[in-house]
Amino acid sequence: MMLEKNLAAIAKKHPNYPALIRQSAQGLAFEVIDTKNHSKTIKIADGEQFFLIHSKYNPEKEAERLLKDLDLSGVNSIVVIGFGLGYHLLQLFDRIKKTGIKLFIIVTKPELLKESLKYNDFTDLISAETVYLYLQNEINRNELRNFIVSRVDQIYENIRICLLPAFKRYDSLNCKLILTEINYIVKMIKLNRTTILERCYTWEENVLMNLSLFLKNRGIQPLKGMLRNQPVIIVSAGPSLKKNINHLKGVKGKAVIIAVDAVIKKLLVKDIIPDFVMVLDGYKYTLRHFEGLDYSKFKDTTLVGVPQFFHKIFAEWPGPVVFAPTYGMTEKLINWVENLSNFKGRIRIGGSVAHFAFGFAYHLGANPIVLTGQDLAYTDGITHADGVDYRVKVENLDKDNKNYFQIEDIHGERVWTQLKLYQYLQWFNREISDIKQQNRKIKFINATEGGAKIEGTESLPLRDVITKYCQKKTKAAEKIKNKVISLSPVYDQDTVISSVLELINNLNQLKALAQNALHLLAKNSGNDVILELKEINSQIYKIKDKVMLYESAIYLLSLAGPENNLDLHTIYQALSGSSHLISIIKECTERLKSSVN
Amino acid sequence: MDVFIKGMEIEQSQEDCSLSELIDKIEAQNGVILEIVADGRKITNYTAEEIEQLKPIEQLTIIARELNTLSLETLIETEEFIPNFVAGIEGIIDEFTQGDYPEGFRRLGIAIESLQWLNTLLYTLEGRFKVLEEIGAINFIAFQDNWFKSIRELTSAFESQDLVLTSDILEYELIPSLNDYLTLIKELKSKIN
Numbered sequence: 145m146m147l148e149k150n151l152a153a154i155a156k157k158h159p160n161y162p163a164l165i166r167q168s169a170q171g172l173a174f175e176v177i178d179t180k181n182h183s184k185t186i187k188i189a190d191g192e193q194f195f196l197i198h199s200k201y202n203p204e205k206e207a208e209r210l211l212k213d214l215d216l217s218g219v220n221s222i223v224v225i226g227f228g229l230g231y232h233l234l235q236l237f238d239r240i241k242k243t244g245i246k247l248f249i250i251v252t253k254p255e256l257l258k259e260s261l262k263y264n265d266f267t268d269l270i271s272a273e274t275v276y277l278y279l280q281n282e283i284n285r286n287e288l289r290n291f292i293v294s295r296v297d298q299i300y301e302n303i304r305i306c307l308l309p310a311f312k313r314y315d316s317l318n319c320k321l322i323l324t325e326i327n328y329i330v331k332m333i334k335l336n337r338t339t340i341l342e343r344c345y346t347w348e349e350n351v352l353m354n355l356s357l358f359l360k361n362r363g364i365q366p367l368k369g370m371l372r373n374q375p376v377i378i379v380s381a382g383p384s385l386k387k388n389i390n391h392l393k394g395v396k397g398k399a400v401i402i403a404v405d406a407v408i409k410k411l412l413v414k415d416i417i418p419d420f421v422m423v424l425d426g427y428k429y430t431l432r433h434f435e436g437l438d439y440s441k442f443k444d445t446t447l448v449g450v451p452q453f454f455h456k457i458f459a460e461w462p463g464p465v466v467f468a469p470t471y472g473m474t475e476k477l478i479n480w481v482e483n484l485s486n487f488k489g490r491i492r493i494g495g496s497v498a499h500f501a502f503g504f505a506y507h508l509g510a511n512p513i514v515l516t517g518q519d520l521a522y523t524d525g526i527t528h529a530d531g532v533d534y535r536v537k538v539e540n541l542d543k544d545n546k547n548y549f550q551i552e553d554i555h556g557e558r559v560w561t562q563l564k565l566y567q568y569l570q571w572f573n574r575e576i577s578d579i580k581q582q583n584r585k586i587k588f589i590n591a592t593e594g595g596a597k598i599e600g601t602e603s604l605p606l607r608d609v610i611t612k613y614c615q616k617k618t619k620a621a622e623k624i625k626n627k628v629i630s631l632s633p634v635y636d637q638d639t640v641i642s643s644v645l646e647l648i649n650n651l652n653q654l655k656a657l658a659q660n661a662l663h664l665l666a667k668n669s670g671n672d673v674i675l676e677l678k679e680i681n682s683q684i685y686k687i688k689d690k691v692m693l694y695e696s697a698i699y700l701l702s703l704a705g706p707e708n709n710l711d712l713h714t715i716y717q718a719l720s721g722s723s724h725l726i727s728i729i730k731e732c733t734e735r736l737k738s739s740v741n
Numbered sequence: 742m743d744v745f746i747k748g749m750e751i752e753q754s755q756e757d758c759s760l761s762e763l764i765d766k767i768e769a770q771n772g773v774i775l776e777i778v779a780d781g782r783k784i785t786n787y788t789a790e791e792i793e794q795l796k797p798i799e800q801l802t803i804i805a806r807e808l809n810t811l812s813l814e815t816l817i818e819t820e821e822f823i824p825n826f827v828a829g830i831e832g833i834i835d836e837f838t839q840g841d842y843p844e845g846f847r848r849l850g851i852a853i854e855s856l857q858w859l860n861t862l863l864y865t866l867e868g869r870f871k872v873l874e875e876i877g878a879i880n881f882i883a884f885q886d887n888w889f890k891s892i893r894e895l896t897s898a899f900e901s902q903d904l905v906l907t908s909d910i911l912e913y914e915l916i917p918s919l920n921d922y923l924t925l926i927k928e929l930k931s932k933i934n
Contacts, residue, residue: 180913193903194901194903195902195906196906196909198905199908199909199912200906201909201912201913202913206838206905209835210838213835213839309837309905312840
């Protein structure tokens with residue numbers, strides 16, 4: 145009876161799960177036994193031994209112990225790994241059901257879930273809007289990641305993990321995989337947050353400065369698959385590039401060359417003109433790659449960039465420009481622009497411009513995708529290729545620092561790397577593995593001839609790659625260039641301007657409310673003032689949803705709930721942020737108007 | 742030889758006594774020797790032969806306690822120790838229940854040393870108070886049986902690497918036994934007083 149009731153609740157949200165639960169073959173040898181306090185526990189056989197998954201005395205009290213140190217302050221999501229008989233889930237749900245905290249429940253072993261559904265009523269838990277159940281016999285990493293990532297904020301989500309300890313024993317393989325995946329998601333969100341809070345101010349400013357160009361230029365979406373089965377060579381700025389850069393000269397017209405921004409000067413010295421140049425990091429030091437650059441050489445080179453990159457470079461670039469937004473960066477602002485024009489496409493990245501180039505090559509359908517200068521380590525004791533501004537010798541690094549450590553290189557030897565490079569490597573490893581799971585035909589070749597071993601790639605010298613894959617002449621890059629040029633803008637100037645004016649109006653309201661709050665704070669902090677501040681906060685909270693620029697200048701507003709008290713820092717942020725944004729948007733409106741004239 | 746006996750009074754004269762005669766005298770007065778220092782060197786654990794081989798001792802210090810005093814001191818120490826020990830066990834249960842196995846194992850290792858010390862004390866108490874089967878509300882034999890049973894169960898759960906069961910035994914067998922142990926100690930302390 146209880147089982148049917150629970151299954152009916154599950155079926156409403158996950159129609160496929162009841163069949164999976166009912167038909168589950170019993171892979172585990174287990175027995176449900178009574179506990180001393182008249183609840184149930186499960187005894188699982190492990191060889192000749194048995195082990196319990198819950199206390200045989202008092203599983204409810206045990207669940208209290210499991211949860212008592214779970215700090216939920218500032219938490220938006222909890223990922224619970226392992227269902228067991230669900231005592232911990234019922235208690236946790238009881239604690240968070242009115243808080244809005246999301247609960248992700250990851251379950252393997254449907255046969256155990258079936259048992260648990262017989263003894264406790266989980267209908268409230270399962271039916272709750274903020275509870276998400278993921279059930280599989282074997283965990284698929286991609287599926288699991290998408291299951292969580294699609295439901296959480298890529299920047300601000302604060303995720304806690306709650307693991308049922310016995311799960312480690314009764315499904316150790318899946319447990320390890322799940323923990324690795326969730327920890328990766330948590331780490332990536334933290335990395336996003338750090339980067340965004342540090343740089344988002346500039347990014348948003350750049351997007352607004354690029355607004356006119358961004359509206360006019362179509363994105364990468366129409367280019368999808370245009371390089372189907374054509375070889376692409378991605379040129380990055382690692383120290384090994386000096387070993388094979390000369391081979392690139394003969395490749396032009398036989399493979400598509402995609403270069404990252406840090407390497408274009410170096411290529412130019414060798415008279416190698418890439419088909420595409422990738423720009424990602426809208427932060428001032430990247431401008432050094434363009435200082436003194438002879439732009440006239442790039443008339444036939446397409447610049448592919450995120451709209452967060454510097455307006456000056458896009459505006460001065462002599463060849464075609466195409467925008468390739470990525471996930472997670474000033475996304476609300478991008479969505480706002482896209483709603484006024486059209487979807488530009490998206491590229492998945494892991495933080496480096498080389499990832500961006502890789503994602504672009506994959507988007508184009510290239511095969512094989514060849515990596516050069518992608519050391520991700522300090523090959524021969526050097527951090528970057530000759531002529532690259534960031535070049536540093538390893539002997540000058542503080543190797544006692546935990547940020548520096550050794551990993552396996554392409555020859556199976558040890559090579560020094562640094563935490564950030566290692567994280568970039570991990571992204572490549574995972575991305576290649578994910579792509580191979582979906583499409584086994586794509587070949588990934590690491591032609592760096594040095595540096596870290598990249599999993600899922602074949603290591604091959606660039607000369608051999610050229611002999612094997614780059615002998616036929618191709619006009620693929622030219623076709624893409626022509627396609628980019630031929631695309632016409634899709635937007636209505638008046639709609640855009642009225643939308644921008646509405647944005648300014650909202651920001652002005654925000655500014656006025658923040659000014660009021662500031663005046664109130666200057667008064668004595670009596671109860672009346674507190675009530676008025678709460679009222680102002682609630683009004684600010686309503687407006688902030690109409691202002692898509694909150695990720696940097698007024699980001700604190702997104703963290704404060706409508707019921708919270710306003711503090712001086714938040715008010716200051718709202719005031720200075722809105723003032724700053726108003727001035728930028730006014731400038732961008734002028735640009736928009738003049739671009740028509 | 743100058744002789745200093747600390748911690749208890751010796752009724753007979755100490756003049757012209759050898760070290761072994763002094764030890765006999767202390768033990769005859771229900772004393773327990775804790776430490777012997779000869780000319781600045783600790784010789785508490787020396788054998789009779791080793792003592793014979795020593796040069797003539799010029800200054801001898803013996804630290805001793807009357808058995809009753811010593812027992813009382815030990816009981817007071819144990820009475821203070823057990824509640825702290827129970828709190829430590831609660832911490833281990835938390836570690837295991839929350840899945841922090843390395844920390845749980847580390848602390849359990851320390852706890853097992855304490856359990857061994859409590860075992861030894863229990864044997865000593867049995868020898869010291871062997872005439873008493875009923876100590877206040879505690880039946881000494883029944884208590885001893887329960888105590889050693891919970892230790893055996895703990896060992897068995899731990900050997901099978903069942904950390905849920907290990908936590909159960911700690912919480913529902915060992916901690917109640919420790920509480921009984923504490924009651925026993927309090928009863929014995931009141932008897933000595």
